[in-house]
Amino acid sequence: MDRTDRAIIDILEHEGRIANVDLAERVNLTPGPCLRRVQRLEATGVIRGYHAEIDPGAVGRGFEVMLDVDLARFDRESVDAFEQALAAFEEVAELHRLFGSPDYFVRIAVADLEAYERFLRDHVQTLPAVQRVSSRFTMKAIKR
Amino acid sequence: MDRTDRAIIDILEHEGRIANVDLAERVNLTPGPCLRRVQRLEATGVIRGYHAEIDPGAVGRGFEVMLDVDLARFDRESVDAFEQALAAFEEVAELHRLFGSPDYFVRIAVADLEAYERFLRDHVQTLPAVQRVSSRFTMKAIKR
DNA sequence: GGTGAAAGCTAGCCGGC
DNA sequence: GCCGGCTAGCTTTCACC
Numbered sequence: 001m002d003r004t005d006r007a008i009i010d011i012l013e014h015e016g017r018i019a020n021v022d023l024a025e026r027v028n029l030t031p032g033p034c035l036r037r038v039q040r041l042e043a044t045g046v047i048r049g050y051h052a053e054i055d056p057g058a059v060g061r062g063f064e065v066m067l068d069v070d071l072a073r074f075d076r077e078s079v080d081a082f083e084q085a086l087a088a089f090e091e092v093a094e095l096h097r098l099f100g101s102p103d104y105f106v107r108i109a110v111a112d113l114e115a116y117e118r119f120l121r122d123h124v125q126t127l128p129a130v131q132r133v134s135s136r137f138t139m140k141a142i143k144r
Numbered sequence: 145m146d147r148t149d150r151a152i153i154d155i156l157e158h159e160g161r162i163a164n165v166d167l168a169e170r171v172n173l174t175p176g177p178c179l180r181r182v183q184r185l186e187a188t189g190v191i192r193g194y195h196a197e198i199d200p201g202a203v204g205r206g207f208e209v210m211l212d213v214d215l216a217r218f219d220r221e222s223v224d225a226f227e228q229a230l231a232a233f234e235e236v237a238e239l240h241r242l243f244g245s246p247d248y249f250v251r252i253a254v255a256d257l258e259a260y261e262r263f264l265r266d267h268v269q270t271l272p273a274v275q276r277v278s279s280r281f282t283m284k285a286i287k288r
Numbered sequence: 289g290g291t292g293a294a295a296g297c298t299a300g301c302c303g304g305c
Numbered sequence: 306g307c308c309g310g311c312t313a314g315c316t317t318t319c320a321c322c
Binding site: 163164165175176179183 | 315316317318319
Binding site: 032 | 307308309310311
């Protein structure tokens with residue numbers, strides 16, 4: 001992984017759909033070698049995939065909540081069940097296990113307050129190991 | 145925005161570099177009309193851009209911290225200065241203004257604990273309006 | 289929404305350094 | 306081992322129906 005690979009990564013991170021010929025020109029390579037580098041970065045897992053960035057409001061995900069969650073039990077089974085259940089929901093935009101307390105940080109993206117209340121009540125509070133949740137509502141997403 | 149647009153969005157969100165011919169086939173359209181829809185979604189801001197998803201560890205961003213920040217002042221100038229300064233750093237992966245307390249949620253991604261300490265000391269604690277910061281370290285990113 | 293044609297891109301192969 | 310040139314086949318794009 002050299003300077004050129006870094007340059008390729010920086011460009012693809014912001015312009016994920018750039019044509020290979022244009023990418024090659026930006027990093028001072030011809031298209032052949034440039035494509036080989038991109039494919040190697042993909043194969044080695046440095047590039048994990050490509051995604052369109054969607055306006056959350058346009059698809060009913062304009063209401064975002066930061067959620068702190070504490071569990072009551074930490075046996076492997078409880079932890080796995082909690083993580084898998086939560087990660088499977090489309091409403092869960094982000095899920096991190098933390099050191100210390102709270103045990104988890106979750107970012108939820110739903111349409112509105114009502115949808116949030118429903119999601120919390122029906123899909124989070126009902127998970128067996130969940131002990132405590134604490135919500136903080138986002139006013140504005142400044143950077144993502 | 146109809147059912148077909150939704151289908152296009154769902155696919156591009158997960159396969160941002162899919163070829164237009166393949167996308168068209170998946171949503172039962174021919175390439176021409178499919179491309180027009182994608183271009184309209186881009187022009188109206190529903191699709192904001194395309195990004196490669198990079199393995200954080202491979203580019204020195206494997207150490208993630210969730211930061212809560214409270215400000216001392218809320219005049220427009222202080223708020224703007226804080227938000228612009230923070231958003232400009234590459235280390236800031238996410239920045240949300242919240243309702244209530246804390247005032248901000250920030251996700252920081254750096255190489256290691258030492259880099260984090262340096263970033264906090266040199267670039268966050270030094271911002272004039274910052275009153276209090278509280279860090280929570282992530283053990284594992286389960287979903288992003 | 290579909291069609292067709294021009295322009296442009298991708299991805300493999302091979303030779304050179 | 307990595308780059309560049311070349312080429313065949315495919316994709317994108319746009320005007321027109």
